[in-house]
Amino acid sequence: DIVMTQSPDSLVVSLGERATINCKASQSVLYTSNNKNYLAWYQQKPGQPPKLLIYWASARASGVPDRFSGSGSGTDFTFTISSLQAEDVAVYYCQQYYGTPSFGQGTKLEIK
Amino acid sequence: QVQLQESGPGLVKPSETLSLTCTVSGASISTYYWSWIRQPPGKTLEWIGYIYYTGDTNSNPSLKSRVTISMDTSLNQVSLKLSSVTAADTAVYYCAASGIDLVHDYWGQGALVTVSS
Numbered sequence: 001d002i003v004m005t006q007s008p009d010s011l012v013v014s015l016g017e018r019a020t021i022n023c024k025a026s027q028s029v030l031y032t033s034n035n036k037n038y039l040a041w042y043q044q045k046p047g048q049p050p051k052l053l054i055y056w057a058s059a060r061a062s063g064v065p066d067r068f069s070g071s072g073s074g075t076d077f078t079f080t081i082s083s084l085q086a087e088d089v090a091v092y093y094c095q096q097y098y099g100t101p102s103f104g105q106g107t108k109l110e111i112k
Numbered sequence: 113q114v115q116l117q118e119s120g121p122g123l124v125k126p127s128e129t130l131s132l133t134c135t136v137s138g139a140s141i142s143t144y145y146w147s148w149i150r151q152p153p154g155k156t157l158e159w160i161g162y163i164y165y166t167g168d169t170n171s172n173p174s175l176k177s178r179v180t181i182s183m184d185t186s187l188n189q190v191s192l193k194l195s196s197v198t199a200a201d202t203a204v205y206y207c208a209a210s211g212i213d214l215v216h217d218y219w220g221q222g223a224l225v226t227v228s229s
Contacts (some may be wrong), residue, residue, distance in 0.1 A: 040215050049206055049219035050157065061217070068150075093157060097214040101147075102161040109124055 002026055002096050006104035014112045019081040021107045023094035028074045031098065038098035041070055041079045044106075045090045054079065080105075086111060114139040116207045118221035124201075124227050130194040132223055133209030136175065141165055144209040146190040148181060148214060152203040160205075162214065163190060197227045 003026040013019045029038045037057035042050035052061045054070035057077055067082045081088055088109055094104040120132035134146065142165040151157050161171030163181045171179045180193040194201060204224050208216040 038213070043217075049208075049222055050216070051219075052215065052217055055213075055215045095157075095215075101214050103157040103159075105156045 002029065002099050002102055004094055004096055004102055006092075006094060006107050007034045009105065010108040010110070012110050012112045013081075013084050015086065016083050019084050019088070019109055021079045021092055021094075023072075023104050023110075025077075025080065025096055025098075029070040029096045029098035030074050034043040037073050038096055039070075039072070039075070039077050040095045040097065041068075042093045043088075043090045044093065044094065050093060069093060081109075084109075084111065114144075114209055114218040116208050116218060117208065118205060118220045118223035120223055120225070122224055122226060123214070124197055124225060125229050126198055126227055127196055130192070130197050130201060130205075130225055130227070131154065132192045132205055132207075132225070134190040134192075134220060136188045136190065136209075139209070140198075140224070141185050141188045144218075145212060145214065146181075146183070146220045147208045147210060148190075148192045149208055150201075150203040150215050151206070151222075152200075155203075157206075158203075159214075160194075189206065201225070202227045 010073045036101045039057040041054040044050040058070045091106045115137045115141045117135045145162045147162040148160040158162045178195045182191045202224040206222045207220040209218040
């Protein structure tokens with residue numbers, strides 16, 4: 001099983017500032033035959049299902065604002081919100097789909 | 113717009129079988145892979161398994177022995193059965209749609225199932 005570990009568990013950021021979340025996989029999720037990282041990011045607001053934001057580690061899903069971005073390769077990944085908006089308060093999860101899908105423990109993002 | 117709606121009993125007794133149905137609208141059930149994912153209160157997400165319209169299924173090894181996922185294409189429904197439940201199976205159960213890559217583009221609102229006598 002591939003274990004996904006996010007850091008930090010919680011994050012407090014001022015409006016308009018940058019928010020950064022890290023995700024580390026217990027083994028590489030880079031499939032060398034197609035050079036793709038099998039890593040996605042989701043946003044979950046209270047009482048709602050998760051919403052897909054990023055897939056293939058850095059591709060934005062349809063309709064996702066460009067303040068959301070993802071980067072990284074192999075085992076280490078970063079999710080960034082370039083300028084935090086009030087509506088971005090949520091829990092963020094990384095998910096690998098290289099093997100049996102698994103999720104990180106989540107990072108709770110709040111506004112300072 | 114793909115819409116998914118989970119339904120089923122909200123309370124199941126220990127040792128019994130949890131049964132949920134996901135009704136799909138806005139898309140043909142043959143278009144996507146249909147997964148079940150659960151989330152215990154205050155915890156992270158756990159992928160349970162998927163089914164494709166061809167009948168191809170796969171499930172999380174940690175749950176495989178207790179999981180049955182099936183499909184009724186005439187009703188555009190996907191079903192989950194989880195046997196021998198315990199309190200640890202208490203969770204919100206989501207139905208989700210993806211491609212073969214298992215990136216989940218569409219989610220239902222979820223159904224809370226509590227296991228208690």
